[in-house]
Amino acid sequence: MEKPVDKHTPIYPIRTAAKLLGISVPTLRMYENEGLILPYKSPGNQRIYSEDDIERMRCIRNSIKELKISINGIKTIYSLIPCWEVVKCSEEDRKICKAFDSYHQPCWTFNHKNTICEGRDCRECDVYRNYSKCTEIKELIKKISGIK
Numbered sequence: 124m125e126k127p128v129d130k131h132t133p134i135y136p137i138r139t140a141a142k143l144l145g146i147s148v149p150t151l152r153m154y155e156n157e158g159l160i161l162p163y164k165s166p167g168n169q170r171i172y173s174e175d176d177i178e179r180m181r182c183i184r185n186s187i188k189e190l191k192i193s194i195n196g197i198k199t200i201y202s203l204i205p206c207w208e209v210v211k212c213s214e215e216d217r218k219i220c221k222a223f224d225s226y227h228q229p230c231w232t233f234n235h236k237n238t239i240c241e242g243r244d245c246r247e248c249d250v251y252r253n254y255s256k257c258t259e260i261k262e263l264i265k266k267i268s269g270i271k
């Protein structure tokens with residue numbers, strides 16, 4: 124029996140991913156350039172996408188097309204994810220981390236020099252992986268606020 128593919132395993136080359144999403148390759152690249160998506164890059168520098176990446180981009184696509192949220196609006200929403208609560212960084216980290224005060228860019232687009240996040244592979248980070256939808260961000264905020 125074939126092993127089921129984990130939803131985080133990169134399997135789709137860029138053209139297949141674009142086809143699955145019904146978007147063009149340049150649009151997919153634009154999502155990456157804007158910091159909305161972090162594709163896996165093979166040793167030969169090919170972008171490869173997982174099932175989870177496809178789901179994330181579908182959500183971005185719907186937010187743009189149906190909810191009329193702009194790319195900047197999505198970046199702002201991502202920038203509001205309280206990464207410090209997920210990663211449990213120190214007060215010192217927060218003082219020097221530009222992501223902590225940003226409300227324009229998701230934390231994974233920053234250089235996290237001299238913080239707990241330095242050298243972190245953001246694709247593997249819970250902040251990037253688990254909070255790609257508004258509902259998930261809101262659930263996290265409720266959890267932090269102690270609301271069930």
Ligand code: SF4
Nearest residue numbers: 206210212220238240
């Ligand atoms: S990105 Fe910055 S604020 Fe967020 S967890 Fe890492 S060090 Fe803390």
